[in-house]
Amino acid sequence: MMTVASALLESATAAAAKAYAPYSHFQVGCALLTAKGNLFTGCNVENASYGLTICAERSTIFHAVAEEGPGMKIAQLAVVALGQEFPPCGACRQVIAEFSGAETPIWFMRDGKPVMLTTAELLPASFKL
Ligand SMILES: O=c1ccn([C@H]2C[C@H](O)[C@@H](CO)O2)c(=O)[nH]1
Ligand SMILES: [Zn+2]
Numbered sequence: 001m002m003t004v005a006s007a008l009l010e011s012a013t014a015a016a017a018k019a020y021a022p023y024s025h026f027q028v029g030c031a032l033l034t035a036k037g038n039l040f041t042g043c044n045v046e047n048a049s050y051g052l053t054i055c056a057e058r059s060t061i062f063h064a065v066a067e068e069g070p071g072m073k074i075a076q077l078a079v080v081a082l083g084q085e086f087p088p089c090g091a092c093r094q095v096i097a098e099f100s101g102a103e104t105p106i107w108f109m110r111d112g113k114p115v116m117l118t119t120a121e122l123l124p125a126s127f128k129l
Helices: 004-016 056-068 090-098
Strands: 028-034 039-043 074-081 105-110 113-118
Touching: 004 028, 004 039, 004 056, 004 074, 004 105, 004 113, 028 056, 039 056, 056 074, 056 090, 074 090
Parallel strands: 074 105
Antiparallel strands: 028 039, 028 074, 105 113
């Protein structure tokens, strides 16, 4: 059976192939399903001025907001890196928290298997206005 999580992980893997990562060579892809039911993908985009780099998760979330508008809410999100395994970085956790609920499932790979943590598990006591 094709679950939402497996579809998102597959889309994130495909998106990782589009990464612009000539400096780190970390190719990272992300896919998210919005509350409205739309799928968006994105990848990391690096820069010669390294600090300007944007992660796959934030590029995907900003893409989704640009398409759906300011009411965009994440229903589920998955992040995959080719040949690497890691959860979203701290900056991306803060941006995920802005556009999701405490219980929103966030998927990533660990030891070759999909792992799910909720937004609140990834970023407890998050800063919100
Ligand atoms: O959660 C993360 C962590 C890192 N990266 C990217 C940023 C940079 O291009 C490369 C190495 O940090 O991986 C992401 O896209 N998402
Ligand atoms: Zn990040």
